[in-house]
Amino acid sequence: MAKEFNSFKSFYPFYLSQHQDPVCRRLHYLGSTIIIIVLLNTLINQQWWQLFWLPVIxxxxxxxxxxxxxxxxxxxxxxxxxxxxxxxxxxxxMLTRFFKKQS
Structure with a gap:
């Protein structure tokens, strides 16, 4: 039986346990970064059809x-x-940890 979570706070440790592989985490990071880029590009250029790509990415x-x-x-x-x-x-x-290492 799968565990039920009553809050995001109780869910997040489980979520992290499902992302142990560094390549998996990096792919999540890459996808999220591309989502932000596509979203910003869509808003700037008002090419609304690009929003279709957000869930795909x-x-x-x-x-x-x-x-x-x-x-x-x-x-x-x-x-x-x-x-x-x-x-x-x-x-x-991941983003804030990266910038902390850079300073």
Whole structure:
């Protein structure tokens, strides 16, 4: 029986446990970065059709990471909202950790 989570705070440790492989985490980071670039480009150029690519990019990179490298089932299948939140929290944590190392 799968565990049920009552809060994002209780879900996030599980989310991180599903992202142990460094390649999987890097693919998530790459997908999130490209999403931001496409979103900004869409807003600047008002090419709204580009929004179609956001879920393809986000899920594409993440699912390759899970199925090929992590060898597990993405948490988004059971916990879509918490998983989306987890993607961005993990992205922020990786980004801030990178810039802390640079200074």
């Amino acid at each position: 986000g899920y594409g990179f993440a699912w390759i990471g899970h199925f090929v490298f992590e060898k597990n089932r993405p948490a988004t299948f059971k916990y879509p909202l918490y998983s989306l939140m987890g993607d961005w929290v993990m992205f922020w944590q």
